[in-house]
Amino acid sequence: MTVRQDIHTSGIPVLCLSCEARRRGVCGALDPDNLVGLAKTCSRRQIESGVELIGDAQAVDSYSNVLSGVVKLTKSLSDGRQQIVGLQFAPDFVGRPFKVESSINAEAVTAVTLCSFPRAAVERMMKKSPEFEHRLLKQTLNELDEAREWMVTLGRKTASEKVASFLLMIARNMDSSVDPAARSASFDLPLTRAEISDFLGITNETVTRQLTRLRADGVIRIENTRHVMVDSMSRLEQRCGGLGARQP
Amino acid sequence: MTVRQDIHTSGIPVLCLSCEARRRGVCGALDPDNLVGLAKTCSRRQIESGVELIGDAQAVDSYSNVLSGVVKLTKSLSDGRQQIVGLQFAPDFVGRPFKVESSINAEAVTAVTLCSFPRAAVERMMKKSPEFEHRLLKQTLNELDEAREWMVTLGRKTASEKVASFLLMIARNMDSSVDPAARSASFDLPLTRAEISDFLGITNETVTRQLTRLRADGVIRIENTRHVMVDSMSRLEQRCGGLGARQP
DNA sequence: CGGTTTGTTGACGATCGTCAATGCCAGTGG
DNA sequence: CCACTGGCATTGACGATCGTCAACAAACCG
Numbered sequence: 001m002t003v004r005q006d007i008h009t010s011g012i013p014v015l016c017l018s019c020e021a022r023r024r025g026v027c028g029a030l031d032p033d034n035l036v037g038l039a040k041t042c043s044r045r046q047i048e049s050g051v052e053l054i055g056d057a058q059a060v061d062s063y064s065n066v067l068s069g070v071v072k073l074t075k076s077l078s079d080g081r082q083q084i085v086g087l088q089f090a091p092d093f094v095g096r097p098f099k100v101e102s103s104i105n106a107e108a109v110t111a112v113t114l115c116s117f118p119r120a121a122v123e124r125m126m127k128k129s130p131e132f133e134h135r136l137l138k139q140t141l142n143e144l145d146e147a148r149e150w151m152v153t154l155g156r157k158t159a160s161e162k163v164a165s166f167l168l169m170i171a172r173n174m175d176s177s178v179d180p181a182a183r184s185a186s187f188d189l190p191l192t193r194a195e196i197s198d199f200l201g202i203t204n205e206t207v208t209r210q211l212t213r214l215r216a217d218g219v220i221r222i223e224n225t226r227h228v229m230v231d232s233m234s235r236l237e238q239r240c241g242g243l244g245a246r247q248p
Numbered sequence: 249m250t251v252r253q254d255i256h257t258s259g260i261p262v263l264c265l266s267c268e269a270r271r272r273g274v275c276g277a278l279d280p281d282n283l284v285g286l287a288k289t290c291s292r293r294q295i296e297s298g299v300e301l302i303g304d305a306q307a308v309d310s311y312s313n314v315l316s317g318v319v320k321l322t323k324s325l326s327d328g329r330q331q332i333v334g335l336q337f338a339p340d341f342v343g344r345p346f347k348v349e350s351s352i353n354a355e356a357v358t359a360v361t362l363c364s365f366p367r368a369a370v371e372r373m374m375k376k377s378p379e380f381e382h383r384l385l386k387q388t389l390n391e392l393d394e395a396r397e398w399m400v401t402l403g404r405k406t407a408s409e410k411v412a413s414f415l416l417m418i419a420r421n422m423d424s425s426v427d428p429a430a431r432s433a434s435f436d437l438p439l440t441r442a443e444i445s446d447f448l449g450i451t452n453e454t455v456t457r458q459l460t461r462l463r464a465d466g467v468i469r470i471e472n473t474r475h476v477m478v479d480s481m482s483r484l485e486q487r488c489g490g491l492g493a494r495q496p
Numbered sequence: 497c498g499g500t501t502t503g504t505t506g507a508c509g510a511t512c513g514t515c516a517a518t519g520c521c522a523g524t525g526g
Numbered sequence: 527c528c529a530c531t532g533g534c535a536t537t538g539a540c541g542a543t544c545g546t547c548a549a550c551a552a553a554c555c556g
Contacts, residue, residue: 097389134374155402242326
């Protein structure tokens with residue numbers, strides 16, 4: 001079942017038929033012709049947890065869409081201190097265009113499915129289809145918004161607000177019943193305690209303590225250290241320190 | 249001296265002739281024709297320190313290039329805690345495309361010169377000129393890199409490393425002798441102590457104390473609380489906690 | 497010159513980091 | 527099957543860094 005074989009299915013390659021990147025990701029920009037062109041060069045990859053996708057200061061020779069799983073983006077200082085600067089879920093686009101080498105690390109934190117394209121194919125597509133670049137710009141702007149949101153969390157929230165904010169963000173990305181106004185949520189944490197601490201700029205002991213406190217206060221329940229249940233999302237939100245902004 | 253009057257100067261509007269945005273900013277993407285089109289709609293504005301350019305949750309009706317001065321981007325929590333999430337220098341582009349309202353505040357922290365365009369004109373230009381959108385994407389990617397760089401600073405550096413990193417960043421953006429490998433630097437801080445603290449996620453007292461310490465250690469000299477001199481940039485860099493990343 | 501904003505310095509205390517002990521679980525090999 | 531190992535999580539004791547509060551100095555502006 002190759003790609004070419006089925007392009008008459010309304011002109012859309014089979015590989016892409018059920019792909020989320022076509023609905024919400026960068027590929028949504030492409031008309032069937034361009035989609036076929038790009039799909040010819042793509043390859044689906046299964047990555048297991050812990051594998052590095054992009055090494056720091058390593059040449060970037062491919063870009064990918066995340067189809068399932070979670071990828072963490074990290075930066076580290078020379079003495080080993082580390083900071084997670086982004087998490088990518090399906091159908092995010094991974095890779096830094098226009099730079100020969102990346103200044104960040106990308107690593108799978110769960111099992112991950114990728115749809116990878118050679119660098120050249122993506123760059124060709126950017127030149128050929130302004131709509132593609134347009135989508136890329138939109139995603140980049142969203143990532144910028146998210147990064148700035150986390151700057152507030154890192155700089156101005158207490159440890160307990162940080163942990164609550166993290167849980168809220170994960171709940172919104174991981175719970176399949178994604179209603180923005182869902183009253184409850186239930187999900188597996190994609191990160192270890194140590195990784196959560198690298199995300200929030202605190203220690204893993206502090207993460208554990210705050211989780212225990214949230215559990216003691218009845219805001220969350222935890223099973224097997226990884227599975228989290230939130231009965232009342234609004235109670236969790238109250239612990240996040242005031243998300244919006246007002247000026248009195 | 250209107251705009252139209254001088255377009256035969258190699259086809260470039262007078263207003264744009266000496267504009268940095270044409271060399272390094274988004275306008276560099278435009279051919280003379282498009283430049284003239286955009287220049288017709290633009291207006292130069294002088295803004296004084298402290299004036300708000302974009303209010304939080306306020307409709308965005310114009311975009312601007314910064315021609316001189318410094319603009320701070322902030323986000324705040326409902327209880328008043330505030331975080332600076334970006335600083336923009338010439339020739340940065342200010343404004344968030346594709347969103348009706350902005351989730352951040354923009355405010356002049358020094359006297360600022362802007363070149364402002366109506367929202368519609370910028371959006372027309374984005375449709376018309378893929379090169380323009382391309383530049384915008386590049387700037388956005390750079391801002392994303394910067395934001396992530398600061399996430400490391402906010403999350404993983406000590407107060408003293410934060411202040412040193414801040415001085416280094418300002419030196420690189422404000423000292424006119426911009427040689428990347430300059431041995432020394434001298435500049436006016438564009439921010440008050442309180443603003444620096446909002447940038448670094450610490451208190452203004454801590455900022456003061458770390459500055460006093462850097463001065464006591466001979467790393468910097470300060471005149472009139474605002475003017476900073478760095479004799480040896482490398483000594484300052486050593487205080488930043490290891491900028492690059494290694495994995496052993 | 498007052499009055500206001502901004503910066504500096506000190507004393508004290510809370511939050512969070514460090515260090516260490518222990519528990520838990522999965523995998524491995526005898 | 528069980529002991530052993532190693533990674534991860536939890537908990538406690540202690541201490542350092544940084545925030546809070548307060549007083550005061552300096553700069554700014556009418």
